[in-house]
Structure formats: structure tokens, C-alpha cells
Amino acid sequence: MKFTLAVIHTLALLFRQLFKKLHKGYLLGNPVTTEQEINYKIPFAHGMALISDELYESLQKNCNGDYANVETRNVLCSRDMSSFNEATSGLNSAHILDPVCEWLDDTEISPRRSLIKKYPSKFLTKNLKLPPLYCRSYPYFLCGFWANDDNVRKALHIHKGSIGKWHRCTYNIPNNADIHNTFDYHVNLSRKGIRSLIYSGDHDMSVPFLSTQAWIRSLNYSIVDDWRQWHTNDQVAGYTRTYSNRMTFATIKGGGHTAPEFRPKECFDMFSRWISKRPL
Template structure:
């Protein structure tokens, strides 16, 4: 993958939601509460790992009843000066293997109460996690820090950044050298599904006539349509039928049977790739055949005892690993993160907001609208940005140091579709260069 000009931490605060009630930060210092181990070999990879990998747990929440699992990759460029990135993927309730490999997460709660979480709890404990981690890694205290994430992270992540900024202002120690944040295809206002309709029309998935009828009958509100609004309800049925064969997370990819809803699919894969031979199998054709099969592969890998031993997972801490743990107890108590973006803009923090332009779940149209609502002037107007001599997307920058970029041909998790292009985009931005 080449040399990375950063260090990468990923914890699973956002993914599992196994967090306690809101921690009130009443002290000006934090005490370390973590365990860390070096990982030199991983099942499925021949020979020693070609980079420094550390995994561990940081206790957060009241009585540290939430044990947050993280993995840390040290920069192979200049560890003393390269930025530190804490990456939190979305969900809520989804683990992080697309942030690192295809998202690996082993965070767990010690008590039933600790398993109850919310957006604001994630913000508070994300802040606590990072300060505690830095206490245990004091050689990184002077490095610039960025917080990054995608998808549902668009709700709690700006709140985490604000918690860290306010902690610095209150004199909490250690001080975090916070510089900014990064969000990909972010859920922000909870109105993003409304933009699936104009997105589908622009991509020629629905006709002009249906689009005009939807606008007229639904009046721009396509979420939780009132069944008594017969005309809107009928139009939405037509819309859903037309896009039923489209993979909404990336409309360019084939629609595939979802493993959790199609038991025969799982059985056929298990028969083809028995567990005892799994780590010795060439799986490239399986992944290419259907992108969602990667969920199946990650289940196999993370539930292998040898893998868990290599990663130093606390034995007995969790049962069967699944990519997305949907917890109905999770409280969605931040209705929109726009206010947090506005506050962080006033404080002068940099931000990069990017969107895969073929994502119909959180379309770029909605992202553009809330960014415009901040009412900052444009300092670098709409233009293409290139990767490998080709147009990789389009970008513009506002006077609040907020950069927006599209990733051409990418879907909901843009780096999984366009890794080279996204790496170029990120590398330039983190180095304070123009895209």
C-alpha cells in the first residue's frame, strides 16, 4: 500500500454501542486504564506483518465497564511527526473492518447497564478513550490529531471532536493536539433518505414523469409517508419497485443476496469453503462475484480462535462476532450534527467531507445542502481533482477550512471502491495540500 504519512488508531466506540451512561468529566486529568500488545503474525498472512501493529483495550465509562478494543498501526514514514488519526466507522452497531481490513471490532461491556448507549454517550467516551490512550502513549502527545469516520459516524463524530476541543479549553490533561476531522458519506441531518429520490432521477433510475409526480404529491417528504396520502404512497411504491434491483450502497455494483436474509447462501458458502480450509483458500473470485460476500469472509476470519489469539482478544469477552450489532436500546439523542459542524468551524478546525458519488443511501446532494446551510463563502470553487492523471472527483473549499470532495464511481464506503484515489485525496489533505 506504500508508506502512510500517519498513524492509525481505530476503536469500536461507534460500532458496537456497548457504552455506559454519559460520563461527567469533572476532573482535569485522566488516569490510564488500558492493556496493549504487539501483533507480529496474523492467520492468513504469510510471514511477519510488514508494519507495526498493536492491539489492546482501554477502559471507559463509569467503573470502566466498557472495554474498548482498538488496533494501532504506527506510521512507517516518520512516527515522531506524522499525524495521529482516530478512525470510527458507522452503524450504529457496526464493527470496524472497512476502516482497517474489512472492519474488525471486539469491544465489549462488562455489565448490562454498560451495554446501553446513545449518540452523546459515544461522544463523551470517545473523548475519554483518546485521552487515556495518549496517557499510555506519551511519545505521541505532540503529534497533530485528527478524528475520522464514515456513514453514521456523521452524527456522533462531530460531537466527539467538540468534546475534545472543550476538554482542551477546560484544561483537561493530557492536552490533545486536535487539528480537525474527516467524514465520508456522512449521516448528518437524518433527512438524507429524502435525497434518494432526486439522486435516482439524476442517475436515470426513474422517469421524469414519476419524479415530477413524487415532487407534487409528496412535497419533498419521502420518509415515513402517511398511508392516507394515497397519491404519494402510490408513487413511492412505484419508486421502490423500480429500484428494488439496485444495490443502493453503490448503484454501479450488482445486487446480491444478503447473507443474513438468505440462509441458503450461507450454507452454500460454508459447503464450498469449509472452516478448516478457510485460511488456506484463494478467495479472490468469491469476493469479486458479489461484494456482500465480504461480510461472510469477515465472519469466518474474526470467529477463528487462532485469529482471536493472535489479536490478543480477551477470551470469553464476546460470543460470535458479527459485523453489525443492532441494539434496540441505543438512543438516537442527536437529531442533527450541523450545529456541531458550525461550532467547530467557529473554532477554526479543518475538515474534509467526501462523498462517493454513486451512494443512494446518503447521497452527496444532502451533504452539499447542509454544507451550504453553514453560509461560508467559497475560497476554491468547484473543480476536478486528479489521481493517476485522471479525474477522480470534484471538490470545493469554503472559508471555514471545510473541503468537500466527491469520489467518482465510488459508493457508500468510498475507500473500498476507490482505494488509490481516496488515499491520494486523504494524503494531500492531511499534508495541508490542495486536492
Template sequence: MLTLNLFFFNQINGGSRYVGVGEGKNVQAFYYFIESENNPKEDPLMLWLTGGPGCSCLNVLMFEIGPFAIKKEEYNGSRPNLVLNPHSWTKVSSIIFVDLPVSTGFTYAKTKSASQRGDWLLVRQTHQFLRKWLIDHPEFLSNEVYIGGDSYSGIPIPVIVQEISQGNEKGLQPWINLQGYLLWNAYTTERDTNYRIPFSHGMGLISDELYESLQKNCKREYVNVDPRDVNSFMEVTSGLDQFYILDPACDWDWIIDDVVSWRKYLINKYPTKFINTSLKFSPLYCRNYVYFLGDYWANDDNVRKALHIRKGSIGKWHRCSFNVPYKKEINSSFEYHVNLSKKGYRSLIYSGDHDMVVPFLATQAWIRYLNYSIVNDWRPWHANGQVAGFTRTYSNRMTFATVKGGGHTVPEYKPEECFVMYSRWISNMTL
């Protein structure tokens, strides 16, 4: 693993820095930049913003679409090892992974007033970040630019794309060669959660009788209703991993700080005894065990030094900063999709079809409401000679697709299929 760790440090060194955004540059936005492994001079440039809001882009880099990943193995007290990701999206594009909003990942505020977080601040700071980054990297000014994200990023990203487009129209410099955007399992409106119930029924998770009762009593409006109306539904589905209904539910990840601290204490105090016990503080069979390892990796002193993390800027790195206040000011990004479509921007909207958090039914619903003409109707798309999902394209240059067997963070569950899809789409090929 030594060679791969050196590969990582060589790749990242010089590619991870800060860009000052906001009033007085008081928000120091941290980013990881990885050039395309193919032809960085001509390949597209993707700016990636993770959801949450407040989840670090290290999630996407290390667990989903980056060139290396943390090896899933029993933690032994040392820095976790890395493995190559053969399905990295950096094989066909350069990617900027940015930690925004403030207090996400390694991004920090220099003043108390700069620590505020909200949708519109996120939109403006991301827009400012990209223009500043391109000024510092003029060799990428002519590259096609796309904006990508997942989950909650479905709210700010269409707004960010519109802000960039309007900035170009106003003559803001540098001009950005904006081409489109990509979203997976992304929120669009608060009504998205309505579709968890029909999704659950279609997947055989709830009975016909319960589904019919919910439809009758809630009139198909499951948002902002009396919680007593959906208690039965919540109880029946409470044992599921809602991010991927096929996986075992592993609740330990939500209290990861306590688990990590306690496990580290035991390993340090009773190394031999602890390793031989059957204590199950963080079960290896859980897919999200790598998040536990990621905490150790990102907080390793040598890793932080390689990433040029400024001493004293933040304390412990957290995968997601859900405990930091955030103003959700944009209720829906639907109108922004409409505006961007009118301007001719390309978009790829896709869903892992086993995600219960933002079900594919919700995404299909708002796309259908656009009422755009269908160019290529519903059909399977293939990867490695097998059906990988289903797709449909529209006259507004929007492509919708499902990934068969995918969860909420789709490439984490179906890396090869997602790479095939992305490679085709980013190259203007049909799926």
C-alpha cells in the first residue's frame, strides 16, 4: 500500500488549496483538484458540490468517483490504506471537489459573521469560487465546464448554474465555458418526500391495505401532515437502510464520533484483548464502515500536511456537519431547471432505483411536469453487456436515467455502471 499512498500524495500535492470567497475573503473554501487522466487540456472540467447540506466532498472523492478509495479492512490503529478506483470519473474529466458551504470539511470562516450558512450564500460563494479558481488556473479557461452534485445539492446547483450563466451574460470575468450540469438522486422540491410511500408500495415494503389507507387518509399528500397518519408506515419501514433498501441498517454511523473515540481508546489500552473480542462497535459488514476509516484517514497528521490544511483552521474533520445551522431559503429548484432548459444547457438527471430518501418516482414526477417533448422514449441502457438501467431523453437536452440496483449515492453502489453512463454523457454520446 506504500506505493499507492505515495501516488495519492503526488496526485493531491499542489492540487488542494484554499480560495477566499465572501466579504473580505473571510470564508476560506477548501478544494481538491484532480486533473483528467486522459487529456486535461481538452477534457471537460467538472465542479462538484456534495449534498447534506454540509457533507465534505471528500465523501465523493474517496467513496464514489475519485481515483482512489479507502480500503475496507478491519481498523488496526494505523492510517487506513488506499486502493485504486478503476471507475474514477477523472479518467475522462478534470474535477474540482469543493467543500462548501462554510464549516463543511476543511472549509472555515475567519470571522464569526462569515460562519453563516444558507442556500443563497452557498450559491453566491460557489459562483465566486469558480471564477476565482479559473483566474488562478487560466489553462482551463477554454475547457467545457459542468456543475455536478447529489442529494440536497439538487436545490442549489440549478441556481448556481443560472448565476454563472447570468454572470457570463453580464460580462463577468473570466468568461466560463458553461455547458450543463449533472445531478443524481437530488432534491428538487419538498414534495419529493411524498414519493417515499408509493415507492415503498411498489417495492413490496408495505401492504396494499396500508397503502390504500394512506392514500385515503392523507389524500396522497404526505408532507406537513399529522405524524399520526403515517406512524404505521414509519414503523413498518423503520428497520430499513433508506439510502439503499437492500443493505442492512447500520445505525452506528450516525454516532460515529462516539464509536471512533471509544474504539480507539480500547485499541490503545487493550490492543490484544480488544482485537480478539466480539465487540461490535463498528461492524465490518456494513457498507459505511469505510466512513469510520475515512475519519481516521482525514484526521491523520501526514494526510493533513499533504493536503496543506492550515494549522488551527479547524479541529477534527467531520464527514458531514449536520449540527451546524443552515438556512434553507430555496423551496424548489424546479423553475431554475426550466430557465436553464430554455437557454439550451445540457443536463443528466439520474436516480439509483433502490433509494428511498429521494425516490426515482419523485424525480420522474417533476421532469414529467416540465411537459417537454420526448426525443428518445423509455429504453434500457447497457454496461458490460447487461441492462444497467433505463433512460429517456427530452427535447430540452435533458437526459433522465435510472441505475438498476443503485442507492442514494449511486456510484458508491454501482461504480462501473455510473462510470459508463458518465463517460458517454460527458462525451455527448447516447447512453
């Protein structure tokens, strides 16, 4: 019992410290919020000329705007969704202008990783050809070799045996997804007057900017700084709007799902201005 109370007390202190740190605010990029994001992929795809007017109108008519919960008995909607999936197949949903490249894993279970480890002299031969340099999976793959190099880990003061191998993305962590909608968290934080910056790369189809705009609008706060351009180096970097709950929404022109990866300069300028409480 004493141990349980000690843990609860420790957690309470941690949450109190975290809340104090929120005086600067919080920021989110292309965030999954309501798990209804698919409902906005269709209008996004239409606006980006990825599907025809006829298909878009048919989807609206036959699916009644609900593309997340399509009933199998709704044959017309299912047919239109199949047409939509076919029309958008072969696209990189994280950034619709980026090529679709092979995702190279840097783990031991990757066949290519195993071959490179077994035959290092053939690393750059035609038998083990890596994807073109313009593919983002290429540096993703190489960063695993860099981060796990003994000399690099020593330079980073990582004590041998203290932590395991570094992975850029770890998908095998056991977990239960029990929070399917974070909208109420934004409601509570807004009521407390905590600042926030919500941004969207405008070429992301995974979590389209339209879906983010929709849940922000549903907070029903008045606009204090209406829709306008924001700039970097005298060039349009995106568009922004600020609400009375101290929430700022911004798009990153040309950005994808991980906007700072695609537009680092613009995102750095955006964050620097926001964190110093200056208008974008």
C-alpha cells in the first residue's frame, strides 16, 4: 500500500511539473485527432485533382459524406470507394508529390540488411542496389547504420550495454490503443487558456489539413486573426489563422505529413515566431 501511494504521489508531482511547463504551450503537426480523417481524404483528393468530378459527386451522393464506416450492403458506396482507392493507389500518402519508394528497414529482420552485413564488399554492387538518392527511405536506411556505429555511440556518450539498438521507427512495442479521440483534450487545454500551434503540411493525404481545420472549427472559438499568408525569406510559406482560445493554425506550403522534414527552414521560422509569442 505504501509503495502504491508513493507511485501515485510521484506521478502527481510529474503531472504538476508537466502542467507548469505548458505555460509556453504545445504544438502538433498533422495530428490524428478523431480517427475520422478518412472522411477528408476524399475532398482533399478532389481538390488536388486526384479524382474526377464525377467520382467525387458520386461518393458524396452514395456515401453521404461518411467514408469511414461504409456498410457492405451499400453497394454503390463500396463501388465508389474501390474506385477511389484505385485512383489514389501508387501515391505516397505522406506527401502526394513524393515518389513511392521501398521502405528499407535497418533491423536485423530486413533481408537487405542481412545481406549487407553478410556481404559488405558487395554493398554498392548492382546486386544490392539501393533506391535512388531522391527517395526518403534511402537516408532512413543509412541513419540506422550511423546511429548504431560503435564510434558514433561512443561520441554520443552512450555506455555500452546501457541501451539496445537504435531504430528510427519501432513498431513492435506492445501497446493497447485505448484513446481513439483526443478532441476533448484540446477542449480542456483551451479552457485553461494554454497556447497551442497546430500545423499541417498541405500535401499530406494521411491526415489532410481539411480534417484538422474541421475539428478546430468545432471548438467554436472566435477568430482573432483571420486567414492570411505567412512568409519566410519574403516568400509565401503557408497560411495561418488564430483563435480566441490562443490556438494558432498554420499550413506549411509544400509540406508533407512530417512537415519539418520537407520544409525545415519554414517550420523553424514558424516555431521560432510562435514560441517567442510573435505573429507568424
